[in-house]
Amino acid sequence: MKLSGLSLLLVINSATCWSLKADTLPPLEAWQGQSEQLIQSAASSWVTPAELTKLTDSPDYAATMAYVHKLVASSDMLELEQFGTSAQGRAIFVVKASKQLAKMAQNTKRPLLLVQAGIHSGEIDGKDAGLMLLRDIVHGDKQALLENVDLLFVPIFSVDGHERRSAYSRMNQRGPSIQGWRATAQNLNLNRDYSKADAPEMQAMLQLINKYDPDLYLDIHVTDGEDYQYDITYGFNHASAAISVNSASWLTKLYRPTIDQALQQAGHVPGPLVFGIDSQDFAKGLSGWTATPRYSNGYGDVRHLPTILVENHSLKPYKQRVLGTYTLLEATLGLLDQQGKALMLAKQADQHARPKRMVLSYTDNTNPVLINFKGISYQTASSEYSGATYVKWTGEPTLYANLPVYWQNVVERDIAIPTAYWLPPQQQEVIQRLRIHGIKFDVINKAQKISAQQLTVTDYHFAKEPFESRLTITDAEFSREQSLHSIEQGWVRVSTDQPLGRLAVALLEPTAPDSFFKWGFMLGLFQRTEYFEPYAIEPLIDRLLEQQPKLKQQFAEALAENSALKADPRARYDWFYQKLPYYDQQFLKYPILIEL
Known part of the structure; x- marks a missing residue:
């Protein structure tokens, strides 16, 4: 049978899409871990939508919120609060979990953990991990996690991005099968919006933080970039480059050792949040990042809210990433039960500190710290399409002994x-x-x-x-x-x-x-709105030179030094115009005064 042009095009497009669904990512190590026991079967009354797919896919907004509403209605330890509305009109919810729900906004004696999922909604691991953990708290054997700790859980932050769903959202990431989009409906990246707060979603989040004043903030992501053995990495502004030095010390000395141990016992491989210096040569070393306030962890540092940026590894399967996130959340609640009061005191010390100077930016330290890094071996290949070389990861584990890490902790300004x-x-x-x-x-x-x-x-x-x-x-x-x-x-x-x-x-x-x-x-402030005409400024220049004879010599020197001024008649007029009281006195003036 002869196909029409349109029919032939549809067949070609269908075949192309089918072939693109094959796994073209680097080879993958087989994984098994104790955390797999957390998954409930379809026979369970409270199995989550993601578990129904064996943690290969993630539900859409409607299915997610249907489960959340059902779960919240089943327990007096849970309450649902709408705290914002997206640009497209979707409700943004937070689940409040506590044995003292009525006192959450005022309780200064119980550590409060804020967990945020889906700030980049293609990176939705935290949503499905959080729903599983909440289920196990209220319908399992983990109620003790809320004995002395309260929890705020935002299952989907970028709700509009979550609904821009596709099998072709993130080509660098293994699962879920259908993924949301990185940006909001206004094409804003919420993890670049903390300081400027343009997005309605971010404005709502900041107001939620103001209302409840959490003691620890977890922002759950999935990273891209290099391949390595770690399935979950996380970081925060280190004490050597932190504004909130007391909180950073708690995170370094108490949080990381405890969480790393819990993850390892569950079969996961935790690692530091670092980035390769050279994408073509991983062995050159790593960069240790100090975040500025546009990012969650940089913003948390500058407002004295201890904040951890969690980056699951995009090349690991969705199941493995979700279970690692569950383990991290559970261990965090357990640590806050034991050491939350110490974190609250550290946070208060940062809030009460009144230093005389403040670092605005850091640059890389040229004296690296050497670490043993659990990497993956790679080869360099030539592309017949781009004409450049690129890295091909082999999937083979390799240990980079004494790999240099250049921490961004030298004062720049x-x-x-x-x-x-x-x-x-x-x-x-x-x-x-x-x-x-x-x-x-x-x-x-x-x-x-x-x-x-x-x-x-x-x-x-x-x-x-x-x-x-x-x-x-x-x-x-x-x-x-x-x-x-x-x-x-x-x-x-x-x-x-x-x-x-x-x-x-x-x-x-x-x-x-x-x-x-x-x-x-x-x-x-960069715009002038009043100008001059030559017939008006000519006599004014004559009068100005009569009153200030030295200007004539200064003008001659300026002409000799500046060829552009000499060649542009309007610029010459402007030189005098800036000396006249008619000139816009607000032009290029920063409108905010600074009291020393």
Whole structure:
């Protein structure tokens, strides 16, 4: 039978899709672990939707929430709260789990764990692990996990991304069979949005954090990149490069040893959160990352909320990753039962600290730490398609002995912490974001004069293309002038003498890597809106030179030094225009004053 053009195309497309479903990823080690005993069979009354697929797939939003509603209704230890709405109108829920539910928002004596799944919804391991654990707490033998600890569990954070489901979402990842999308419906990456808080989902999450003030925050991801033996890696800003040094010390000395041991006993291989320096030559070493406040772990560090970024390994099967996440969550609750009070004290110490200086950014240490890294061997191959070489992982375990790790813990930029920042009332977007972050400020009710620094941009560069729906400033230099300023009613004063004072610095200090300025909240300062005509400025230049004769010599020197000025008549006019009182005095002025 002869096929029409359309029919032939459909057959070709069908065959192509079928072939793409085959596993083309690197070879895989066989795995068995004690944690496999956690899986319930289809005969169980409370088997989760993912378990029905033997942990090869993950349910959609409707099926997930149907199970959640059923589970919550079955236990007086669980309560469901909608804390936000996505851009497409989907409800975002948190499951509250406690033996003292009524006191969760006010209870300062019980450690509170916040677990977040699906910030990147193709990386949904945490959702299915969390549902299994909640089930075992309320209908199994693990109620003791909530004896002295409370839990907040967000099964799906990026709910719109979760519903952009496809078998072809993440080509670098083994399962689930159908995966959500990395970004939200507004094409925002929520794990780049903590500081700027543009997405409605992120604004809701920050308000949830403000409401419940958790003591530990777990953000569950799946990583890409190199192959290695570890099936679960996790990290946090290390004490050597942390703003919340007491919390970082607790995570280093108590959390990691305890969790690693629990994972190993369950048959998993935990590892540090590190990244290869050279994708073509893994043996060159690793980079140890210090996150900035756009990321969950960097944001948690700067607001004194101990935060762990969990990265399951994308090349490991979905079942293995989910069970590793379950084990990590269970062990975390167990540790908080034993050592949660110590973490709460460490967190309080960080909140009460008032250092004189603050590091804004770090760079790599050139003196590496040597570790034995459980890697996978690889070969370098040439591509006939790209013309370049690429790495082919063999699936064979190999130990990289004494592999160098270059931790990002050398101070690159730091500042003396100001006493306060002063914002004019027209900075409504910035003021509103401060409110969402939970930063306290005072609204001035009468005019006054203050001595403060005014910053002027002297050099700057914009990014070549938008990033996360914003035109960002990649770098900028400033001059700083201390002087008296008139403050009118309605101005806002943000004191740094508060628990979130370091977060205020990270957002309002324009040289900070994730400041509102760098994210492009104040692009208006780069725009001049009043100009001149030659017939008006010519006589004004004559009068200016009469009053300031030295300007004529300065102008001649400027012409001699600047060929662009010499060649551009308008630029020459502009040289004089900047000396006149008609010039826009707000042009390139950072609109926030800094009180030292």
